[in-house]
Amino acid sequence: SQTIHQWPATLVQPVGSPLSLECTVEGTSNPNLYWYRQAAGRGLQLLFYSVGIGQISSEVPQNLSASRPQDRQFILSSKKLLLSDSGFYLCAWSGSVEQFFGPGTRLTVL
Amino acid sequence: QKEVEQDPGPLSVPEGAIVSLNCTYSNSAFQYFMWYRQYSRKGPELLMYTYSSGNKEDGRFTAQVDKSSKYISLFIRDSQPSDSATYLCAMSDSGGGADGLTFGKGTHLIIQP
Numbered sequence: 001s002q003t004i005h006q007w008p009a010t011l012v013q014p015v016g017s018p019l020s021l022e023c024t025v026e027g028t029s030n031p032n033l034y035w036y037r038q039a040a041g042r043g044l045q046l047l048f049y050s051v052g053i054g055q056i057s058s059e060v061p062q063n064l065s066a067s068r069p070q071d072r073q074f075i076l077s078s079k080k081l082l083l084s085d086s087g088f089y090l091c092a093w094s095g096s097v098e099q100f101f102g103p104g105t106r107l108t109v110l
Numbered sequence: 111q112k113e114v115e116q117d118p119g120p121l122s123v124p125e126g127a128i129v130s131l132n133c134t135y136s137n138s139a140f141q142y143f144m145w146y147r148q149y150s151r152k153g154p155e156l157l158m159y160t161y162s163s164g165n166k167e168d169g170r171f172t173a174q175v176d177k178s179s180k181y182i183s184l185f186i187r188d189s190q191p192s193d194s195a196t197y198l199c200a201m202s203d204s205g206g207g208a209d210g211l212t213f214g215k216g217t218h219l220i221i222q223p
Contacts, residue, residue, distance in 0.1 A: 006153075034210055041118075042215070043198075043213050043214065043215035044154075044213040046210040046211075049210050059210070090153055097161075097204075098144060098156055098159050099156070099200075099210075099211055100156060101146075101153035101155070102153050103152060103153045104152065106151065
């Protein structure tokens with residue numbers, strides 16, 4: 001069966017510091033991978049998606065970037081965090097239509 | 111007009127009641143419809159997936175899609191306190207899923223014991 005992991009689970013970072021969130025998927029190959037941000041009262045916002053290694057599409061121009069160095073690894077990064085980057089970050093994978101989410105990373109930028 | 115509308119709630123019902131959760135949408139190209147359940151501080155969990163119009167049943171859960179009205183519903187029978195969560199509808203016009211899903215903002219459901 002397929003599983004998806006995210007770490008860290010929680011993170012508190014100062015404004016201006018760098019960020020690296022990691023997502024890995026097990027039990028499937030060549031999945032589509034997604035990064036979402038969920039802010040209170042604002043629903044799920046798609047940030048990036050990837051259909052293969054090194055292929056990244058950005059949905060919203062912002063302070064974040066994504067990379068896919070391996071088939072089942074997806075990384076979300078920032079060089080300098082902003083207060084507005086706080087939120088719940090979710091990674092998801094898809095083999096066809098349905099998407100399956102990881103446990104999420106709660107990021108607080110102070 | 112927002113692409114997917116969902117009443118945020120909270121919706122509070124007594125245990126054992128039938129719950130009806132709904133979403134409306136504006137994009138007639140949507141043809142894949144999903145319902146997710148999200149417990150506090152957890153990732154969303156896929157509950158139901160339907161394609162095009164019609165009904166789909168899974169245990170106590172029934173998903174209904176009316177494409178002519180651009181309206182989808184999730185019914186929960188014999189509701190339990192463990193059903194208390196936020197329910198998100200999601201939809202897509204792309205069978206391959208490469209472009210992601212369009213989500214409603216979620217309805218917070220509370221089942222009172």
